[in-house]
Amino acid sequence: MNWTRPQRAILDLPSGSRAFVTGPAGSGKTTATTQHLLDLLSSGVPGASILLLVPQRTLASSYQAALRTPGAAAGGQVDILTLGGLARRMVDLFWPLIAHDAGFAHPVLPPTFLTLETAQYYMAHLVRPYLDQGFFESVSIDRNRLYSQLLDNLNKAAIVGFPHTEIGERLKSAWSGESSHLRVYDDVQTCASEFRRYCLENNLLDFSLQVELFRERLWPSLLCRAYLQNTYRHLIVDNLEEDTPVTHDILSEWLPEFDSALMIYDEDAGYRSYLGADPSSGLGLRDLCTDEISFTEPLVIPPTLEGLGARLGQVLDQVQTLPPGLPDGLEALDYPPEPIRFFPQMLDWVVDRVAQLIDEGVPPGEIAILAPVLPDALRFSLTNRLDERGIPYRSHRPSRALSDEPAARCLLSLAELAHPQWNRSPSKVEITYALLQTIAGLDLTRAHLLTEICCRMREGRLVLEPFGRLRPDAQSRITFSIGERYEMLRSWIEAYVADPEAELDYFFSRLFGEVLSQPGFGFHSDLDAGQVAANLVESAQKFRWAIETRAEPMGQSLGQEYIEMVRDGVIAAQYMGNWQPPAADAVFIAPAYTFLMNNRAVDHQFWLDASSNAWFERLYQPLTHPYVLSRAWTPGRIWTAADEFEANRAVLYRLILGLLRRCRVGVHLGLSDLNEGGYEQRGLLLKAFYQVQLAAGKDQANG
């Protein structure tokens, strides 16, 4: 391999050095660092003594791939962790040391680690009575987002490193809008404090409490510290700029203890600022290092796109002076030759261009289609068009709610049917779809007929009638083989109703194993349906484990509580395919930030809906504020509209640069007059492109 000078500098680092590496994305830092890791292992350093810290799992994928090759030397396994993962591991391990002093009411009982879902459940449980008292009255926001923003505030306090009791005050002091909104921040504080109190009383550990315990109790504890220092002798940190201030604080104290350390910092990044990323505190670690290596030469981005990025930066007021001789980059920019009025036509153009590129010999894997957000409808429209052309693609979305999956909806409906004591009978439509999903070979017409004839209300509950009781003509219309399977399902449910389980996850598991996945039923050999069912079982099980330890009695059964939470969307039961798909030469479709967090470059990028405000505007978050709750924020300052505007431009510029630095050949802009919703938009991104074009035109005219 031909290494560049700074890459060589990484590979030749003397032992015992603590190096800080800076440079733009796409300059070869991670490639050289991966080699450094493999070199450490080949030199005899035990793998288990190496800690590789990343802010998010996807950012570790190139290291994981390298460690999996047989070329990696024998030895211990390298630990690849996020700070959150490390905190959780330490709290779990050293819980008996700290539980009492940290104020937990039952220090000899084990802690319950909350998932996002179960934390949201508890938050909902605590906040509901406050809502009845008029809390958050002036805010119109969906309840689940309300709960998640309340949790987000606690997380911010933990990862930025301020007491959770200051959340309300900080938000209030920066508010410049109507004074009536200030009360909302008092409500926010009350809920945050109440949630924390409840967690301490019930041994519950949400993400924020795990990080706080680690930072305040375990990191200073001699035993935990000795364990960490004995275990990890070598440190590698990638994407330091995407990590949080508390991670940086801990690293600054830990750094002198390592035998070697290598920290990688991407310039002009910090995309996870909404999640607490703090590039400036990351940069502070540079002063603690013995060596500094600077990457300046980009390996990916061509000069044309570099020029385009700089000019966009200039019109967004993020770049003051342009280096001389920089191309304007417009030749690397492609857009529809004629203005396109409607969104679907724009998608047609995009897919036409993709097909054309592939015809010209571009591998599909070298093309990414990116959008600021990727709702299901857009994904569907796009993938349909790609399917029609036979173009392979890989569509990535972080997760989806289980209740959107037909297999999960089927299990939920059957659970309601089998638990008449819940008083939540499914509707006939739900039963029809459940039967359709359950019985192989059943079509919609017969499923409908079966429901109409067999579903009866008896003693206030919905029951399925035996197939044998149907009139012979109805039986033959439905067919006997279908009737037989229906009967198996019905009698299984009837037997269950007579002797029900207390645990809903056992119900799902048995129903799945004994009926739904048996030959002749809809889940049999359907691995995707199996995956959805497994996620549902796991979600219900984790819910049970998190709730069954609760001290106070509940008004209803755990299973009923779970179903209600899922139906209300409080528990999203996020569904993620757990399998690793094989590496494929396929067009990548993703939200733009997801693409960045995958940290790979492609030849061609399509930017969909370039006129949309979603490229730079943050989500509506009336209960929290990523900037005001960041460490860089000066308490007492007011957040103004000008701040918002400036922040938007900075965010947009960082995003543009991040994308361009991961692009080798060209950018294709998907433009239409009307957006997906049929509205006209002229967002900052589009305006910036116009301005660059205009300036280039003037230059040409002058030149």
Added chain:
Amino acid sequence: MDTAKRRLDTLDPKQAFAFSQAALQDYQECRRRFQLRYLLQAAWPAPQAEPVREHERQIRRGERFHRLAQQALLGVPLDRLDAVAAADSDEHLAQWWQNFTRLLPELQGEQRYVETLLSAPLGRHRLVAKYDLLVLSPGPKLVIYDWKTGLKRPRRAWLEKRSQTRVYPYLAVKAAAGLRSGLSLLPQQVEMIYWFAAHPGQPEKILYTPEQYEKDERDLLGLVHEIDSLSSNQFDMTIEERACQYCVYRSYCARGAAAGSLTESDEEFEPEGEITIDFDQIAEISF
């Protein structure tokens, strides 16, 4: 076609596979199960054994015991752990913990490695294992301890046949440098001890030998070579149908509906000790 939905049904010729003892054990018991679990990565949430509640209790009890042992070995004060074990709702755990505290003084050496992962190349793939405890003494001598938390004590002959008994000592020799830089071990310097929490007076000690090491290497390489050579339709279902009773894929394979009974099983239902990378539970980024 969305390639993110595609699943591989043979080993990926382009990527190395990390073989754990559990994967090799699965392969030896049933090729189809190996294909379903590790290649197709099929999540199949059917019960593994009945009664489901007791099965879950066994597994969780085992996990809590492993955690207590780990905490004790890392130096968490024993009086705190005594209190934790005494407060546990499971009647077996307090007794197991007492048994373990009597073993503790024996677990001394120059260096102890608790819950350690080792890995080494195996043909074009890798072999990985997670050890409950490794005790290194001058000599050098390495003792591998594995805590068994089933209620029954398995026979030596059964244990000797398990992949774990083959993989753990072999990998400890192969990847000794992963414990301490420059450390190398001969097979005869390695011993494996299965310690049974419910039968503390009857540990099973297995001394490793150079002959066994060579045989293990041949066997393991042969095995992965064999798996590499299989085409997707050669991952046959086992002819030992009894194995299907305790296999979650029994409905997939049309090998029955209800799970086998816990009390009639030779299997030890223990925490899986899956070798996974530990990431925090914060959701994937959503801007």
